[in-house]
Amino acid sequence: MASESKRRTDRAAVEPTPAEESALETARRQLNQAAARLEIDPAIVEQLSHPTAVHEVTVPIERDDGSVEVFTGYRAQHDSVKGPFKGGLRYHPEVTRDECVGLAMWMTWKCAVMDLPFGGAKGGIAVDSKALSAGEKERLTRRFTQEIRSVIGPTKDIPAPDMGTDPQTMAWVMDAYSMQEDETIPGVVTGKPPVIGGSEGREKAPGRSVAIITREAIEYYGRDIERTDIAVQGYGSVGANAARLLDRWGANVVAISDVTGGIYDPAGIETHSVPSHDEEPEAVLDHGAPRTVTNDELLELDVDVLIPAAVGNVLTEANAGNISAELIVEGANGPTTSRGQEILTDRGVAVVPDILANAGGVTVSYFEWLQDINRQSWSLERVHEELESEMLAAWDAVRTEKETGAPTWRDAAYAVALSRIADAHDVRGLWP
Numbered sequence: 356m357a358s359e360s361k362r363r364t365d366r367a368a369v370e371p372t373p374a375e376e377s378a379l380e381t382a383r384r385q386l387n388q389a390a391a392r393l394e395i396d397p398a399i400v401e402q403l404s405h406p407t408a409v410h411e412v413t414v415p416i417e418r419d420d421g422s423v424e425v426f427t428g429y430r431a432q433h434d435s436v437k438g439p440f441k442g443g444l445r446y447h448p449e450v451t452r453d454e455c456v457g458l459a460m461w462m463t464w465k466c467a468v469m470d471l472p473f474g475g476a477k478g479g480i481a482v483d484s485k486a487l488s489a490g491e492k493e494r495l496t497r498r499f500t501q502e503i504r505s506v507i508g509p510t511k512d513i514p515a516p517d518m519g520t521d522p523q524t525m526a527w528v529m530d531a532y533s534m535q536e537d538e539t540i541p542g543v544v545t546g547k548p549p550v551i552g553g554s555e556g557r558e559k560a561p562g563r564s565v566a567i568i569t570r571e572a573i574e575y576y577g578r579d580i581e582r583t584d585i586a587v588q589g590y591g592s593v594g595a596n597a598a599r600l601l602d603r604w605g606a607n608v609v610a611i612s613d614v615t616g617g618i619y620d621p622a623g624i625e626t627h628s629v630p631s632h633d634e635e636p637e638a639v640l641d642h643g644a645p646r647t648v649t650n651d652e653l654l655e656l657d658v659d660v661l662i663p664a665a666v667g668n669v670l671t672e673a674n675a676g677n678i679s680a681e682l683i684v685e686g687a688n689g690p691t692t693s694r695g696q697e698i699l700t701d702r703g704v705a706v707v708p709d710i711l712a713n714a715g716g717v718t719v720s721y722f723e724w725l726q727d728i729n730r731q732s733w734s735l736e737r738v739h740e741e742l743e744s745e746m747l748a749a750w751d752a753v754r755t756e757k758e759t760g761a762p763t764w765r766d767a768a769y770a771v772a773l774s775r776i777a778d779a780h781d782v783r784g785l786w787p
């Protein structure tokens with residue numbers, strides 16, 4: 356696509372990198388670097404550096420022992436030039452306003468890489484979800500939904516699962532929202548159980564897309580998947596499903612981990628016999644293996660491919676020089692800091708970015724939203740076929756950018772995403 360906003364320049368890179376950076380700082384730095392290469396109107400870049408809105412709400416709940424606890428929740432809405440805001444809800448102790456804004460920015464680019472008619476959002480509650488009973492989690496979710504009810508909706512902003520939330524959480528959001536609207540509105544969230552309008556295949560979709568993109572990248576670099584050793588950090592919706600699919604496709608998954616640490620077996624791990632986070636949290640270390648590793652050690656193992664699929668900021672200035680993998684496929688959102696990326700790039704390590712690799716989640720969310728508004732139900736086979744085709748189309752678009760001069764896979768993915776977003780802003784124009 357020929358585009359005014361896409362012409363490359365040699366403008367110098369942006370600000371220096373601090374030792375530690377927030378998701379928002381990383382996201383802004385990546386935006387500025389990509390925009391500098393693409394010659395995008397500075398007014399549009401400035402606009403995209405800020406969220407459209409950030410809603411901060413107080414969420415009081417009654418604990419099972421009768422006491423009242425007050426939590427803070429957020430919904431950050433970044434950009435909606437191409438359609439309603441879209442993105443997950445995260446329940447994690449480290450959720451902050453800035454983290455939600457950074458993650459919302461990445462959702463904008465992710466939807467644009469996939470050419471979905473959505474913008475970017477992210478939200479969550481600063482809470483340790485594992486310390487809540489099911490009843491407490493339900494009360495927290497229903498109260499949070501009530502607090503953000505006026506800013507979400509099937510044509511406004513559509514939440515979905517992320518870390519610490521799952522299909523049941525989405526069912527509570529849908530129910531709380533629908534009760535207030537006096538009608539059943541399945542399209543207000545995606546990632547619901549299929550029995551209430553959720554899509555087949557949504558839960559495993561982010562892991563499936565990570566596996567598809569890993570498979571394509573392995574082939575791109577001329578490797579044989581059956582002779583490829585892979586380490587995966589995080590064994591949840593993304594990590595476990597990616598590991599299991601790659602294992603099924605013949606790769607040698609030699610290391611996996613959860614929050615408590617990991618296991619390493621150079622002969623390969625039977626991934627299906629290790630419970631995922633959804634099946635049983637913190638169970639990876641219970642599985643017998645010749646060696647256990649810490650999460651830091653897992654990242655530096657002598658493997659061909661590394662898939663960080665848990666939390667952000669794990670590949671940093673401190674360890675990027677020690678990473679042995681030749682290929683990193685980002686399953687988590689924001690696992691690589693700016694300085695980590697620079698060091699990895701200098702060392703010739705290919706990093707395929709989150710906004711492409713884990714985009715299967717939001718893509719099947721889009722399928723779910725389509726099914727909801729059309730009152731349809733697709734088969735799992737259809738979801739898999741359509742996801743495969745969307746992922747390959749996005750991979751081709753990004754690969755073309757890489758082959759025509761983008762220095763890194765992240766630059767290539769941003770070139771695809773940002774040019775689409777900038778063009779959309781350009782034609783819609785600014786309200787006077």
Ligand SMILES: NC(=O)C1=CN([C@@H]2O[C@H](COP(=O)(O)OP(=O)(O)OC[C@H]3O[C@@H](n4cnc5c(N)ncnc54)[C@H](OP(=O)(O)O)[C@@H]3O)[C@@H](O)[C@H]2O)C=CC1
Nearest residue numbers: 519561589590591592593613614632636637665687688716
């Ligand atoms: N769910 C989705 O639709 C999508 C999620 N993502 C991103 O993928 C990442 C993982 O999300 P998801 O799989 O949904 O999360 P889950 O909650 O399903 O699983 C997270 C996994 O990571 C482990 N974990 C948690 N903290 C750490 C840590 N500090 N170090 C190592 N492992 C840790 C958990 O361990 P334990 O089991 O012991 O708790 C669990 O195995 C996040 O960055 C998320 O934003 C991206 C796209 C879509």
Ligand SMILES: O=C(O)CCC(=O)C(=O)O
Nearest residue numbers: 442443515517716717720
């Ligand atoms: O499915 C969605 O809408 C969003 C999933 C998500 O939060 C993500 O891709 O990071």
